[in-house]
Amino acid sequence: MMMQTPLTMTQMINRAERFFPKKEVVSRTASGIQRFTYKQIAERTRKLAEALQKLGVERGDKVGTLAWNHHRHLEAYFAIPCSGAVLHTINIRLSPQHIVFIINHAEDKVLLIDSDILPLIEAIKDKIPAVKAFVIMTDEPELPETTLSNVYHYEKLLDEAAGGYEYPDDLDENAPAGMCYTSATTGNPKGVVYSHRGIVLHSMALGMADSAAVSEKDIAMPVVPMFHVNAWGLPFAAVWFGTNLVMPGPYFTPKLLAELIQEEKVTITAGVPTIWLGLLKELEENTYDMSSLRSVLCGGAAAPKGMIKAFEQKYNIPFMHAYGMTETSPLVVISTLKSYQEELSYEEKVEIKAKQGILVPGLEMKVVGKDGEVAWDGKEMGEFAIRGPWIASEYYKDERTSDAFRDGWLYTGDVVTIDEEGFMKIVDRTKDLIKSGGEWISSVDLENALMAHEAVFEAAVIAVPSEQWQERPVACVVLKDAYKGKIEKEELNEFLKPQFAKWWIPDDILFLEEIPKTSVGKFLKMALRDQIHKNYAGTN
């Protein structure tokens, strides 16, 4: 029989060190651009693993990161799982109360924090008592002033490491390697735990010729944050394959991305539509050499056809649509044309490219309509369900697991069609979530908050399309009779502001006479959207 060698992440960083020691990680941090070879990264990663062990991190312990895309975060990506602990990437854009929840729910023992994110943690420090140590990722030689205790300097920890640390060789492939929380329709975020096996197989999928084809010959720039589904797994795959990485760091602008692509000769980059919209505007305003780019990978929300065409026709940059979610590691479908589709006209091809794509090898899918699996005709709609070794089987210690995971399948909540060629296209969402700039906004949470206002009878929050942010929330409010004509939208906005992150506040509040409802009394959001979208067509 075959050897029972486990699919663990240790082989990935070891391969980079042994076979690609000269290849490079270009890292933009607060103080500028730094360059490291994989030899250096691998050595620093082992030192980080040693340092975490000294801080008391044991097998199975969770180590949280609150950090941008840079080399230290990359080191954490391997040091934590390869030493047997669990890399918990925390979405720094969540509300403070959600961050408190997930740090406590995950039981993070140590947090690795970018210095500019420190104030966020200082503000909640009394609510996360289980955290034993805070490690600050900074370029500065000394720690910043902080109200935290048990604070360590990342570089000093590495300097103090004895060296010679070896990763354990007895990790189980099904052991947890990472975790990430995703926004819920309502309530607290839900945790997804990634296994070594899932990450290894997902990385192989990213490297396959018919998928993203990540290769040693690439120079990859993950723009999608490393706190979002492991930056779609790109850092894992890149290290394994010896691919040069360009990490764009904090607070980047479209201009900065364009400069990095030009100067570092980036070949593949990945991000949400909002990012690419910004890049397009920058390309229109200034001239850059984008000829190194072989693929702009776009996911997280549907890319408009016009954007795909602008990239491909105006700038000759191949655009690749993909689909996935936190629960799916994330790669599920990717819009690579079949060989015989290459012979279609460009207009026909862009119709296909605007679909989410075709299932990558290794997964299974089905689309379940009201009468069972739908026909593959591009018309019949159903909920998209997925199964496979890099698909979550549950939410971490969460009773909402049964909402999405049934009969061994993940029901995604996305309503889709499948065409004759097997290409999936999202047509609606069963979930009441609004996707703004790659982040989720819960319409239900906003509705509940609005309905808590004394003047509000009922409220429905829907997504309106936004060229810049993909979607933005708009609230439809029915006032109680006694308040009709006496309340302005500003008052409701002010009422919401203390309760939510700034970017959650609806762009507009419309006062309606009634909210259309389904037969069972649920808001009929599809009808409401049709009604409201007409008002917004062409206004942004």
Place this chain on the structure above:
Amino acid sequence: MMMQTPLTMTQMINRAERFFPKKEVVSRTASGIQRFTYKQIAERTRKLAEALQKLGVERGDKVGTLAWNHHRHLEAYFAIPCSGAVLHTINIRLSPQHIVFIINHAEDKVLLIDSDILPLIEAIKDKIPAVKAFVIMTDEPELPETTLSNVYHYEKLLDEAAGGYEYPDDLDENAPAGMCYTSATTGNPKGVVYSHRGIVLHSMALGMADSAAVSEKDIAMPVVPMFHVNAWGLPFAAVWFGTNLVMPGPYFTPKLLAELIQEEKVTITAGVPTIWLGLLKELEENTYDMSSLRSVLCGGAAAPKGMIKAFEQKYNIPFMHAYGMTETSPLVVISTLKSYQEELSYEEKVEIKAKQGILVPGLEMKVVGKDGEVAWDGKEMGEFAIRGPWIASEYYKDERTSDAFRDGWLYTGDVVTIDEEGFMKIVDRTKDLIKSGGEWISSVDLENALMAHEAVFEAAVIAVPSEQWQERPVACVVLKDAYKGKIEKEELNEFLKPQFAKWWIPDDILFLEEIPKTSVGKFLKMALRDQIHKNYAGTN
């Protein structure tokens, strides 16, 4: 956590049927070229699975194939493992006694046989009593005359199938899927059992951009026989990815291969150096359009630098060297250049391409010299050892397992160097096997046979390089004093002929005064080779 969906082969054939029903298999059989869509192949494959079940094949049963590369063999490649049985591909070039041994050792319950191979089985039928049924793969409407009993017609079995067969959905990823026997230094062949998991992961490796990058866009022609390590896994990968397949069938000539490449626009093909030498000669004699070829994959023995240069420089056909063995599924290393090596001169690049290559993601390797692991300097030599999920852990029911499998590693018996960039190059073999035209010849078996002759004192058989066959055996014989000068090489040849396949007979027999030996009395074959090679340099 992640779903525990198993890595089984069922997903491969299902994906071809659902996503690539229009893609094609071009199959050359005894009666000419036939074309099938994957839709047809998938339907026929399910019918074959049903038919085998009716013949009494149960989970875990072995089903042997004695067949060339064609669509029916491809159907067997999936019908057998996907129904839970074990695909046992039998090397039809082995001696009849070895074929008898492996059919009995594997306990094959059913044999699928090409009609031209039928005489071989008829000759041994009384020695393989455990085989319950013989299925003849033929284009003819009726069975050929045969002395076998329990004989079935492949196409009639398919015609009689009810249809609607479904593969079991509870296969374990570690269950056996296939098996193949490999020649031993001496004695009977040794069996290797492939698991579903191993085949799935190996197929992913073949699809990776930095490996063979097998893609839906390819048209793949496996020239390496399907009875040799699953035609290097190419049929599995091709079906999974929806890649068009061109199956060259029995008794092909270089001319036929060239025509198939030209007419079917083959993009990738795979075979041993002897095949490519033949193709080169054909290209020199006649004119073909080879522009569709993006890669000639060459393994099984080292490809001479001159051949690589002829393909690449004279015919502009990219040549890709790889290395593996029956025990390794087989892909282990592949000679794809690193990005910065692309900037070298062609002469420097061809030096790298002539090495066996760099380790594919998913495996681990080490090179063990007499003082532990050797330096990566391209000079220090050691035995190449491998570990990973598509590497065998044992020989099937064989006490010779411990010869090669130690401490969780497969020791390959190949003496290699590793250069600074991690490229492996074979410099010698510890095994006493001679590789002729992609097949193994056991020098030890020939030596033992020779030494059984009354006139022979001792005999050593070594490999001499052959342009056409890669290596050919030459015997070095020391005669007993009483026979010196009284025996001609023809007499010894005649003595060997009844005992071995024709191509095993040494090309030459040299009479020496003594055989150089090591301090412990073993033949010092390296010294012998040096001595003899001088005689043969430039003669073939």
